[in-house]
Amino acid sequence: MVLVMxxxxxxxxxDSSSADGKTLIYGSGDYTAINPALYEHGEINLLLFIGLTxxxxxxxxxxAASESWTYDEDSCTYTFTLRDNLTFHDGEPLTADDxxxxxxxxxxxxxxxxxxxxxEDVESVTVIDDTHVAIKLTAPNVAMLDYLTMGILPExxxxxxxxTTDDFNRNPVGAGPYKLAEWDFGQSITLEKFDDFYLGxxxxxxxxxxxxxxxDVRAMQLKSGELDFAQITPKAAIxxxxxxxxxxxxxxxxxxxxIMYNFNSEFFKKHRELPNILSYAIDRQxxxxxxxxxxxxxxxxxxxxxPYNNPDIEKFEYNPEKAKELLEAAGxxxxxxxxxxxxxxxxxxxxxxxxxxxxxxxxxxxxxxNLREIGVNATVKVNAETDWAxxxxxxxxxxxxxxxxxxxxxxxxxxxxxNYSSYSNARIDEILSEAREKATFEERLPLYQEFxxxxxxxxx
Numbered sequence: 001m002v003l004v005m006x007x008x009x010x011x012x013x014x015d016s017s018s019a020d021g022k023t024l025i026y027g028s029g030d031y032t033a034i035n036p037a038l039y040e041h042g043e044i045n046l047l048l049f050i051g052l053t054x055x056x057x058x059x060x061x062x063x064a065a066s067e068s069w070t071y072d073e074d075s076c077t078y079t080f081t082l083r084d085n086l087t088f089h090d091g092e093p094l095t096a097d098d099x100x101x102x103x104x105x106x107x108x109x110x111x112x113x114x115x116x117x118x119x120e121d122v123e124s125v126t127v128i129d130d131t132h133v134a135i136k137l138t139a140p141n142v143a144m145l146d147y148l149t150m151g152i153l154p155e156x157x158x159x160x161x162x163x164t165t166d167d168f169n170r171n172p173v174g175a176g177p178y179k180l181a182e183w184d185f186g187q188s189i190t191l192e193k194f195d196d197f198y199l200g201x202x203x204x205x206x207x208x209x210x211x212x213x214x215x216d217v218r219a220m221q222l223k224s225g226e227l228d229f230a231q232i233t234p235k236a237a238i239x240x241x242x243x244x245x246x247x248x249x250x251x252x253x254x255x256x257x258x259i260m261y262n263f264n265s266e267f268f269k270k271h272r273e274l275p276n277i278l279s280y281a282i283d284r285q286x287x288x289x290x291x292x293x294x295x296x297x298x299x300x301x302x303x304x305x306x307p308y309n310n311p312d313i314e315k316f317e318y319n320p321e322k323a324k325e326l327l328e329a330a331g332x333x334x335x336x337x338x339x340x341x342x343x344x345x346x347x348x349x350x351x352x353x354x355x356x357x358x359x360x361x362x363x364x365x366x367x368x369x370n371l372r373e374i375g376v377n378a379t380v381k382v383n384a385e386t387d388w389a390x391x392x393x394x395x396x397x398x399x400x401x402x403x404x405x406x407x408x409x410x411x412x413x414x415x416x417x418x419n420y421s422s423y424s425n426a427r428i429d430e431i432l433s434e435a436r437e438k439a440t441f442e443e444r445l446p447l448y449q450e451f452x453x454x455x456x457x458x459x460x
Contacts, residue, residue, distance in 0.1 A: 001259045001275055001278065001279050001316075001459055001460075010229065010231050010232065010248075010251070011219075011229070011230060011232050011236075011237065011240045011246055011247070011248050011249070012222075012228055012229040012230075012247050012249075022204060022205035023204070023205060023206040023207075023208065024204050024206070024207045024208070024228050024229060025208045025227050025229070026207060026208065026209050026227070026229050026230065027210055027212040027218040027221060027222070027227040027229070027230030028043070028044075028189075028209040028210060028211055028230075029211070029356065030186060030211045030213055031044065031189065031209075031211075033169035033170065034048065034170075034172045035153070035163065035168065035169045036049050036151030036153070037102055037105045037106045037150070037151075037153055037163065038111060038113050038114065038115075038163065038164065038169075040114055040115065043209075044189065044191075044209060045176075046176065047176050047178040047191055047207065048151070048172055048176045048178060048179070048191070049151025049152060049153075049172075049174035049175065049176045050064045050151060050152060050174065050175050050176050050198075051064050051148055051149040051150050051151055051152060052064060052066040052069075052082075052099060052149075053145050053146075053148045054149055055146075059401055059402060061145045064149070065082055065083060065086060065099075065152055065175070065198075066080040066081060066082055066083070067081055067082070067083045068080075068081045069081065073140075075136060076136060076137040076138070076139060076140055077134055077135065077136045077137070078134070078135045078144065078145075079132065079133070079134045080096075080099070080133050080134075080135070081131060081132055082094070082095070082096060082099075082130075082132070082133070083131075084131065085198075086175055086198055087175065087196050088173055089173045089174060089175065089179035089180075089194055090154070090157075090173050092154060092156055094152060094154070094175050095127075095130040095131070096127040096128065096129065096130055096131060096132060096133035097127055097155055098152050098153065098155050099125070099127075099133045099152055100125040100126075100127050100133060101153060101158070101159065102150065102151075102152050102153045102155075103119055103122060103125050103135070105153065105163055106118075106119050106150070107119050107122060110164075111163050111164055112164065113417060114410075114418055115147070115150065115410070115417060116417045117409060117410040117413060117417045118143075118147040118150075118406075118409075118410060119147065121138050121139055121141045121436075122135060123136045123138045139437050140437045140439060141405075141436050142403065142405070142437075142438065142439055142444075143402075143405035143436055146403045146405075151174055151176070152174070153174075154173050170183060171183070175194075175198075176194065176197070177193065177194055177199070177202045178191035178192060178193055178194055178207060179191065179192055179193075181206070186211055187210075187211055188208055188211060189208070189209040190206065190208050190209075191206065191208075191209070192205065193205050193206070210227060212227070212230070213355065214356050215232065215233045215236065215356065215358050215359065216236070218230045218231075219232050219233075219236035219239065219240075222240070222246070223239075223243075233358065233359050234291075234292050234293040234295040234296075234359075237250075238293070250295070252305070253305075253399065253401070254306065254399040254400055254401040255397060255398070255399035256299045256304070256398060257299075257359075257360060257396070257397050258396055258398075259282075259351060259367060259393050259394070259395060259396070260394045260395075260396040260420065260421045260460070261274070261392070261421055262391055262392055262393065262420075262421055262422065263424070264389065264422035265391065265392045267349055267392050268349075268392060268393075271347075273330050274347075275459035276316075276326075276456075276457075276458070276459045277323055277326040277327055277330065278323060278371065278376065279316035279323075279459055280317075280318070280320065280322045280323040280326070281318075281323040281373075281376070282316075282366075282367055283318045283370055284298035284299065284318065285318065286318075286370075287366050287367075290366065291363050298317075300313065300314075300315040300316065300456075301313065301452045302398060302399070302407065302408060302411075302452075303404055303408070305399075305401075306401075306404060308444070308445060308449070310448070310452040313452050313455075313456045314456040316456075320373060320374045324375065327340055327375070330342075332347060334375050339375050339376070339377045340376065347376050347377065348376070348377035348379075349376075349378060349392035349393055350378075350379050350380070350381050350392055350393065351367060351368055351378060351379070351380050351394070351395055352381050352382075352383055352391045352392075352393065352395070353380065353381065353383065353395050354383060354386055355382055355383070355384055360395045361382060364380045364395045365380050367395075388420045394420075396420075398411060404435070404444070405432070405435065408432055408448075408451065409433075409436060412425070412428055412432065412455070413428070413429055413432055413433075421460055425455075427454050428451060428454050428455065428458075431447050431448075431450055431454065432451060434447055435447040435448055435451070
């Protein structure tokens, strides 16, 4: 159930906390492992690694490790020419062998990569020579150039090792503009500029990712000068609007938040009708107003902020009476305690959250309150660790400003890498598979519009 689209805020002190202004201290969430083939960690991966391609400031695909490429439509094959003299942070050359190794590592099911579904159309990766590599697909996939922004791993450090447990994940080596200098686990990650970066030496000497998971603490440390830069909540942003010495940046995003139901749980496997019904019980505008302070919009689609948005689908506007009517039509009955029951089972579940993100926790509390108001015994729980398999619901965050295939195919496709809800819809699988094979906006638009229509009939 999608709830709201977010507007992001970042604040930075105009006077650096470092003495020479050459060190940037960033308030960050925590990391347990860094490996772009396995995990999506956009901020730090972009600094440590480079892909064959990259996104420019307007989200267009541009060359990165590759200087050019060609595409043969008959064979569905991309051939990339790598830049000369690319090196990893340890001085070893980055070659086509590393590209092949990285893609095959992502595709290896033993590694359990979150990104495996992005590369399932890859039939083969062929090294032509050190600076040329061919990637043959089983079918056209217009999003492939987006996915090849994935950071390239050094084969010489990982070949023959268990990538999921190897020490590399705590001592990553890439070819990006910064290299790892120190990792004080749970406290900070220090990066130093990489002098041999292909675009030139970075201007900032050192970037420190200071681990500050709690949003309120980040705001306090910005004020005290312990941090130079951080993402903050809308409530915290108000405090910085008129403060001297700080710059506040407001950014429209494609991020959305929603309740992710676990269809593998005993409760939602049995009561598949509930996500659609309960969508009418949530006051999305109240969440935008009270939690985001107006910095967002009610959401109805994962593609709402892009050119493929379908504005004509059912938006599940707040209608608690309709939710009750639909519950009763589905066989649920209100009992004396004020909650609905069916076959002796109370309509009750927990909305889980991770620690540190007060915005999501506040959203969850409003959702639970709305649900209790119509007779659903919903509660909120905050966990130190996320157990995807053993929970009924989770306040999730998704969204991508890139190709629409990103964060749809792997999130809503049956058994795909980021489908933590075990959602499965055969028609949606067909639509998303077909859409990634079409080359033009005109061909893809009706498919993604149908995808959104189908989701309103069978809410995830």
